[in-house]
Amino acid sequence: MIYKEFLGHKVSQLGFGAMRLPQIGTEWGSPLNKEEAIALIRKAYESGVNYFDTAYVYGGGQSEVILGEALSIYPRDSYYVATKFPGLHPPQGGWTMEKVKETFEEQLRKLNMEYVDFYLLHGIMEMDWHLYSDPNVPLADYFHELKKTGKIRHFGFSSHSKPDLLEKIIEWKDYFEFCQIQLNYLDWTMQDAKQQYEILEKAGLPVIVMEPVRGGRLANPDEKCTEILKNAHPDWSPASWALRFAGALDNVKVVLSGMSNMEQLDDNLGTFAEGELLSESDRELLLNQIVPLMADMVPCTGCRYCMAECPMNLKIPNLISLYNEMNFSPRTFYLNGLKEEDMPSNCIACGACTTVCPQSIDIPDVLQKLDVKIKEVKK
Ligand code: SF4
Ligand code: SF4
Incomplete structure (x- = not known):
């Protein structure tokens, strides 16, 4: 396992993202499969992973509980836990300082831990910035102060914001120690990830990467991209290419992978086993050959907000995902499983979805285009 220095700690470059823990069933919102999830987390730990990332909202609130239980058999100082404050999901009546404190204490109870190594404000972006920066509820100052009690060791934030807001957040409080952003080779240009990375580097803030495989999409590129990647490195999976791109950046300390099964874990462990992650020519291949081939994809990460x-x-x-797939293979078999009530033609174009999408996707427009594609195929 490759380790990097991060705020005075030796952290594994592969971080375990507990956002996509195994579920019972495949439907969205299905309960987590506790037994499988614990086995997965423990195997990661025993293979050298020491950075585990969760959040209040992950797994319907169960991710923190399962992560805490899985790690409880190991010495507390042998791993690092990162979790996040759910500012974007205020309780009934909105946030008050009392609710903020209660939420943090609830997180410690769920994790069954006395402290959190890395605590983050979760997902600051344009739509929830007002909640985080409300001067009547100075929650960031509260968490910063909490460091003195030892309940939080390091304080940062994760962000899906555009570069302008990212700069504003950094200027807003000078005590943030790190930042977690979405970064992968496709977003390097498509979603300003390069610009965000440079802003953070300039500000001296180390980076934790989320969505390095873009919600799994870069693990399954189309045939042409897969062939190019295979020819260059027959033993690297497409997901491995994506993780290598993120991990090879100097200021990236941990690359989080939301793992759901042993196969993904084994592949990731192979990627971060040792040595150079990505050569300059491999990097150029991704940016100059693969990205242009993928550029007409809709950049959904599957966050489900x-x-x-x-x-x-x-x-x-x-x-x-079906829309992206149909761009490559219009008669995809996924079409057969689509029920009448799930058809894109049911969209009433109200736009409610677009206002919360961190990727600023014009969802009704995509669904309307998908509807046309489906009707053409079914003719
Ligand atoms: S615009 Fe979005 S929220 Fe509204 S119906 Fe269509 S998909 Fe649903
Ligand atoms: S459309 Fe946007 S909000 Fe919905 S899952 Fe995709 S990225 Fe997330």
């Missing part, structure tokens, strides 16, 4: 807003209960990320 939009689904909670949809009055028609549409499985939006699945539909976007």
Whole structure:
């Protein structure tokens, strides 16, 4: 395992993302498969992973509980836990300092730990910035102060914001110690990840990477991309290429991978086993050959924030994934499994989903185009 120095700690470059723990069933919101999840986390730990990332909201609130239970058999100082404050999900009546304190204490109880190594404000972006920066609820100052008690060891934030807001957040408080951003070779240009990385580097803030495989999409590129990648390195999976791109950046300390099964874990462990992650020519191949081939993809990460807003209960990320798939193979077999109530034609174009999408995707427009594609195929 490759380790890097991060705020005075030796952290594994592969971080365990507990956002996509194994579930019982495949439906969105299915309960987590505790037994499988614990086995996966423990295997990661025993293979050298020492950075584990979760959040209040992951796994319907169960990710923190399962992560805490899985790690409870190991010495507390032999691993690092990162979790996040759910500012973007205020309780009934909005945030108050009392609720903020209660939420943090609840997180410690769920983790069954006395402290959190790395605590983050979760997902600061344009739509929730007002919640985090509300002067009447100075939650960031509270968490910063909490460091004195030892309940938080390091304080940072994760962000899906555009570069302008990212700069504003850094200027807003000078005590943030690190930042977690979405970074992968496709977003390096498509979603300003390069610009964000440079802003953070200039500000001296180390970077934790999330979505290095773009919600799994870069693990399954189309045939042409797969062939190019295989020819260059027959023993690297497409997911491995994506992780290597992120990990090879100097200021990236940990690359989080949301692992759901042993196969993914084994592949990731192989990627970060040792040595140089990516040569300059490999990097150029990704940016100059693969990205242009993928550039017409809709950049959905599968975060599912939009689904909670949809009055028609549409499985939006699945539909976007189908849209991307149909760009490559119009007669995809995924089409056969689509029920009438899940069809994109049910979209009433209310736009509620787009307002919460961290990727600023014009979802009704994509669904309308998908509807046309489906009708053409079914003719
Ligand atoms: S625009 Fe369509 S997909 Fe988006 S919330 Fe409205 S009905 Fe759902
Ligand atoms: S459309 Fe946007 S909000 Fe919905 S899953 Fe994709 S990235 Fe997330």
